Amino acid sequence: MMSLSHIFTSQKNKMIFNLKRRAFLLIVFLFLASSVVPWSLGAFTIKDILVMDNIENLRHSVVLINKNEIEYISITDFAYIFDGYLEKEDLFTKVIFKERGKEVIFNHGSKEVFIDNEKIFLDTPCQIIKRKSYIPFSFIRERWGEIINISIIWKKEQDTLILEKKKEEKDKKVKEQSLKVFPPPYPRQRGIEKDKEVKEQSLAKEERKKEEKDKEVREQLLVKEERKKAEKDKEVKEQLLVKEEKKKARKEESLIKEKDSQEKTVSFLKKEEVVFDKRSHKRSNQGVVDLITIDPGHGGKDPGAVGSTGLKEKDVNLEVAKRVKELIETKSNIKVMMTRQLDEFIPLRRRSEMANAIKSKLFISIHANASFSEGADGFETYYLSAVASDNTARAVSLLENGVIEIENGAASKDYGYLEFILADMAQNQFIEESIELAGILQEIAKKKLNIKSRGIKSALFYVLKDTTMPAILVEVGFVSNPTEEQRLKDSCFKEKIAECISEAILAYKDKYKESLGFTK
Amino acid sequence: MAHKKHKTILIIITMVIVSVSIGFTYLYLRHKEMPFLDKMAISSFFEEEEVKVRLYFSSFDASCLALEERKIKKCEDKIEQAKLMIKELIKGPLANNLKPTLPLNCQIKEVFSHKETIFVDFDQNFVEEHCKGSCGEILTIYSIVNTLLDNLNSYKKVQFLVEGKEIETLAGHIFLQQPLFKEKRLIKVETKRGK
Numbered sequence: 001m002m003s004l005s006h007i008f009t010s011q012k013n014k015m016i017f018n019l020k021r022r023a024f025l026l027i028v029f030l031f032l033a034s035s036v037v038p039w040s041l042g043a044f045t046i047k048d049i050l051v052m053d054n055i056e057n058l059r060h061s062v063v064l065i066n067k068n069e070i071e072y073i074s075i076t077d078f079a080y081i082f083d084g085y086l087e088k089e090d091l092f093t094k095v096i097f098k099e100r101g102k103e104v105i106f107n108h109g110s111k112e113v114f115i116d117n118e119k120i121f122l123d124t125p126c127q128i129i130k131r132k133s134y135i136p137f138s139f140i141r142e143r144w145g146e147i148i149n150i151s152i153i154w155k156k157e158q159d160t161l162i163l164e165k166k167k168e169e170k171d172k173k174v175k176e177q178s179l180k181v182f183p184p185p186y187p188r189q190r191g192i193e194k195d196k197e198v199k200e201q202s203l204a205k206e207e208r209k210k211e212e213k214d215k216e217v218r219e220q221l222l223v224k225e226e227r228k229k230a231e232k233d234k235e236v237k238e239q240l241l242v243k244e245e246k247k248k249a250r251k252e253e254s255l256i257k258e259k260d261s262q263e264k265t266v267s268f269l270k271k272e273e274v275v276f277d278k279r280s281h282k283r284s285n286q287g288v289v290d291l292i293t294i295d296p297g298h299g300g301k302d303p304g305a306v307g308s309t310g311l312k313e314k315d316v317n318l319e320v321a322k323r324v325k326e327l328i329e330t331k332s333n334i335k336v337m338m339t340r341q342l343d344e345f346i347p348l349r350r351r352s353e354m355a356n357a358i359k360s361k362l363f364i365s366i367h368a369n370a371s372f373s374e375g376a377d378g379f380e381t382y383y384l385s386a387v388a389s390d391n392t393a394r395a396v397s398l399l400e401n402g403v404i405e406i407e408n409g410a411a412s413k414d415y416g417y418l419e420f421i422l423a424d425m426a427q428n429q430f431i432e433e434s435i436e437l438a439g440i441l442q443e444i445a446k447k448k449l450n451i452k453s454r455g456i457k458s459a460l461f462y463v464l465k466d467t468t469m470p471a472i473l474v475e476v477g478f479v480s481n482p483t484e485e486q487r488l489k490d491s492c493f494k495e496k497i498a499e500c501i502s503e504a505i506l507a508y509k510d511k512y513k514e515s516l517g518f519t520k
Numbered sequence: 521m522a523h524k525k526h527k528t529i530l531i532i533i534t535m536v537i538v539s540v541s542i543g544f545t546y547l548y549l550r551h552k553e554m555p556f557l558d559k560m561a562i563s564s565f566f567e568e569e570e571v572k573v574r575l576y577f578s579s580f581d582a583s584c585l586a587l588e589e590r591k592i593k594k595c596e597d598k599i600e601q602a603k604l605m606i607k608e609l610i611k612g613p614l615a616n617n618l619k620p621t622l623p624l625n626c627q628i629k630e631v632f633s634h635k636e637t638i639f640v641d642f643d644q645n646f647v648e649e650h651c652k653g654s655c656g657e658i659l660t661i662y663s664i665v666n667t668l669l670d671n672l673n674s675y676k677k678v679q680f681l682v683e684g685k686e687i688e689t690l691a692g693h694i695f696l697q698q699p700l701f702k703e704k705r706l707i708k709v710e711t712k713r714g715k
Contacts, residue, residue, distance in 0.1 A: 019530070
């Protein structure tokens, strides 16, 4: 009996043990399964990728979705990267690329894609995830480039998509840019010789030919006219000829300078040189103020603010700027370069590039103000905010920790981004000087102009952020305020403003001269 | 009997563990995968709750931003709430000594968020109907940035879009191709008006 009962209990124990083991295994299995199930039910991961354009240096950040090991990008982002317009329907999404003349239709849940009514098939069907439509990323990576004739490179390790125009287009673009980056010639102001040094030689030659032709025509006409007038005109022409000779001599001298600045323009296109160039620039910038850039805001298709009686900001800006130039060039030996002499549109980015290219020592942007409040009035001066962005803060911390080694060119992968940050910091180096200049100007304006002083302020100004020199932006008065609009129409008032600005520049120059040798 | 009891208890325990673990993993993944979609807008059908928001408008001389508190409809979804706040900004201030910062005709097209950034997409009128001065531009931009970030604590930056695209600048002055932070220096202290 004893043995029987013993056997019975041991069997019972065994059974319980077996049951326990089975239950344990079941739990483990179910637990593992439960963690896998949601994934297979349509969960996905996301990551940010960077899209860079090698020529225009555009940067977008878009989101990639990884579902079942296949990467998807939303149609919205796709349209956004390639400048397309979206037309959404229930069953399909149409993306229209106006500039490229393409029309792409994606069908939801299908592999079919119509490109200009031509059917092609995707590797995987389009998807709707969280009420947004997504297309497989492989389509952009592998096939889209051929369709719109650009090369698309996917750098997996850096999560970066690089768009490059194909060679022919690229060359054209480079040529265009090298022309555009350079300060434009000033054909209508022949008397101003100093600016001509900046001109490209070929353009200068053409100019001279034109001038000679003009003279011939004029001489023929003069024969018919009275002799006295002719004699006078000849004298003038002789003077002009003498001036031209001088000009030639100066041009020879400035050839070396010109080469330097040409190299500079090229360096805007070759990203790898940018950093080093900016450093050398900083060094060369230490010296007496002898060349400054005046930037009349807006122009051409962009009128800026418009007053109630129709006064356009662009006209006020240009007139004030021209007077400042005249005043400075008569009062001192400082050369003044203007970003525009005519009523033409110049992109903001190019304005600072111009000033950087000629190694200008100061940058003054002239604007007229406006607000939604008619009561707003006064004169104010801006400089760039000291902490421009979180990018800057991050880059500074990276630099301080030695993560980015610029000297070795190790950071060359990320140039678009870095260039931006360094440009940001480049202006930050001059912020003290910028504040000083703004302070001097505001003080003078307060005394001289019978107008409210709004003080000096800072903000993240596009036109100031890339300049590698002390830079300020002047708001001479409110076009939106009816009384101030009337005053801004008055040329005497504009003359006074110009006097204030030129005096401030000269005062800054003197102050800078005094401190030379100690602080710099 | 004893076997059956053990069995049922074990089965119940495993069921509980499995369902709890499935639930947790699902919630965890759902939360992780798309934080920018947040929760669905659950507006209460029974009564409209109100919430007090802090709106920033231009002072009369356009030298700074001034606060105006106002009660608006409460939304559970933060993005919907952000949209309503911008609509209030477009309406303009109630106080006589304050001035609007946005063109009356402009419309908000979409608001969405990604991580700590709120994206605000306006229509073309936002640019075209703007007064185009530096002062006006700064106040427009920061009235929106400060209003959104002041009322919604979980976000830190605001990125502007027009017709779904990034813009270089609104009126030719301020750089808008990157998200902007709150700018406290522009805010004038005091003045509490509104409803």
